[in-house]
Amino acid sequence: MVLRVTETEAYKWPPDTACHAKAGRTPRTEPLFGPPGRAYVYLCYGIHNLLNLVTGDDGQAQAVLIRACEPVGGLDVVAQRRGGRRGPASLDGPGKVGQALGLDTTWSNHDVTAPSGLEVGPGTPPQGLLAGPRIGIDYALPEHRDLPWRFAEADSRWVGHRKSLRPLGAAVTMPA
DNA sequence: CGTCAGATGATC
DNA sequence: ATCATCTGACGC
Numbered sequence: 302m303v304l305r306v307t308e309t310e311a312y313k314w315p316p317d318t319a320c321h322a323k324a325g326r327t328p329r330t331e332p333l334f335g336p337p338g339r340a341y342v343y344l345c346y347g348i349h350n351l352l353n354l355v356t357g358d359d360g361q362a363q364a365v366l367i368r369a370c371e372p373v374g375g376l377d378v379v380a381q382r383r384g385g386r387r388g389p390a391s392l393d394g395p396g397k398v399g400q401a402l403g404l405d406t407t408w409s410n411h412d413v414t415a416p417s418g419l420e421v422g423p424g425t426p427p428q429g430l431l432a433g434p435r436i437g438i439d440y441a442l443p444e445h446r447d448l449p450w451r452f453a454e455a456d457s458r459w460v461g462h463r464k465s466l467r468p469l470g471a472a473v474t475m476p477a
Numbered sequence: 478c479g480t481c482a483g484a485t486g487a488t489c
Numbered sequence: 490a491t492c493a494t495c496t497g498a499c500g501c
Binding site: 343346347366368396438464 | 492
């Protein structure tokens with residue numbers, strides 16, 4: 302199965318209080334602090350396995366949540382894993398992506414830079430980018446809650462929560 | 478189209 | 490108790 306990433310969210314601790322790493326190093330969040338190129342998979346709401354890709358240097362706690370994907374290959378497997386719900390096209394949410402990939406938390410800390418079952422490689426860049434606030438992080442401090450750290454491909458079918466997305470303007474940075 | 482409740486279980 | 494969600498039900 303091959304998926305193309307169409308929507309992401311960025312997390313970085315410190316100082317982002319929306320990031321799971323804010324609670325410090327725990328067995329669950331340990332991969333976040335590790336070297337880049339690893340997966341961070343965790344169980345959300347007891348049901349969904351969400352996939353992050355660790356991007357920060359060792360000790361940095363920086364990662365990207367994969368929120369949506371365009372199915373490119375292995376459509377039959379995607380449809381089967383998704384229970385044939387509304388077809389393989391509905392990979393417009395992080396829980397759906399995790400289900401399509403057949404992930405569980407045992408994949409956390411997996412090296413995605415080597416061919417071993419879950420790999421990340423180059424792909425077709427997005428034609429345009431939209432940005433908006435991240436979803437489901439009301440627990441974070443106000444100064445982090447509203448950061449436009451959700452990114453999505455413009456005019457893509459495989460993107461959720463479109464209403465809060467805007468064209469990506471100037472560079473997005475962390476406030477002082 | 479919108480809002481809403483319930484499912485469900487690891488985690489600290 | 491909390492939670493980086495999804496689905497189906499219901500109302501307009």
